Amino acid sequence: NAGVTQTPKFQVLKTGQSMTLQCAQDMNHNSMYWYRQDPGMGLRLIYYSASEGTTDKGEVPNGYNVSRLNKREFSLRLESAAPSQTSVYFCASQGLVNEQYFGPGTRLTVT
Amino acid sequence: AQSVTQLDSQVPVFEEAPVELRCNYSSSVSVYLFWYVQYPNQGLQLLLKYLSGSTLVKGINGFEAEFNKSQTSFHLRKPSVHISDTAEYFCAVSDVNRGGSNYKLTFGKGTLLTVNP
Numbered sequence: 001n002a003g004v005t006q007t008p009k010f011q012v013l014k015t016g017q018s019m020t021l022q023c024a025q026d027m028n029h030n031s032m033y034w035y036r037q038d039p040g041m042g043l044r045l046i047y048y049s050a051s052e053g054t055t056d057k058g059e060v061p062n063g064y065n066v067s068r069l070n071k072r073e074f075s076l077r078l079e080s081a082a083p084s085q086t087s088v089y090f091c092a093s094q095g096l097v098n099e100q101y102f103g104p105g106t107r108l109t110v111t
Numbered sequence: 112a113q114s115v116t117q118l119d120s121q122v123p124v125f126e127e128a129p130v131e132l133r134c135n136y137s138s139s140v141s142v143y144l145f146w147y148v149q150y151p152n153q154g155l156q157l158l159l160k161y162l163s164g165s166t167l168v169k170g171i172n173g174f175e176a177e178f179n180k181s182q183t184s185f186h187l188r189k190p191s192v193h194i195s196d197t198a199e200y201f202c203a204v205s206d207v208n209r210g211g212s213n214y215k216l217t218f219g220k221g222t223l224l225t226v227n228p
Binding site for chain 2 (some may be wrong): 105
């Protein structure tokens with residue numbers, strides 16, 4: 001039982017490049033989330049998926065897209081990376097009483 | 112809309128001292144409450160949760176929290192901290208599930224606990 005896994009762990013991009021962050025959970029949860037974490041700003045919700053086949057914007061969706069590929073997987077795509085997207089990205093899945101389980105994070109640097 | 116306020120952004124303490132990390136929330140409905148811990152370069156890990164019932168909740172690593180509905184608070188405490196408790200701590204709140212719906216968490220901005228020898 002791996003919980004929530006994320007790939008890659010680290011990534012360096014040049015401005016304008018694209019990439020996809022992958023997330024998978026093995027807890028059969030319906031809801032999954034993408035957050036970014038920046039110093040002094042706590043966690044900010046980018047997008048979430050309440051169930052397979054649905055996605056919704058969070059607090060900071062601009063510059064991102066998501067895909068809920070199936071119940072297990074929820075990916076985050078940066079189409080044209082900008083330095084402002086330098087951050088640590090966390091995926092989480094949500095259990096029956098709204099407790100969230102987090103992955104180890106992806107540290108992204110955009111130069 | 113819900114909000115969570117963690118009253119201290121940083122709390123320095125000495126090893127073996129007691130600590131309290133403060134969390135206040137605002138919500139117009141019944142809530143679930145959570146504390147998470149984030150060690151350096153790791154993801155968030157659930158420390159404890161309040162769903163209903165006893166207002167004193169015990170979690171992992173000797174931490175406990177008390178739900179106070181009248182004060183809308185959920186403060187985290189530990190009677191004697193260790194160097195290894197150095198981490199960032201996040202308080203979070205969600206509406207109680209109803210009508211088959213699950214609700215998102217709203218997180219506070221975190222409190223950095225630094226335990227000094």
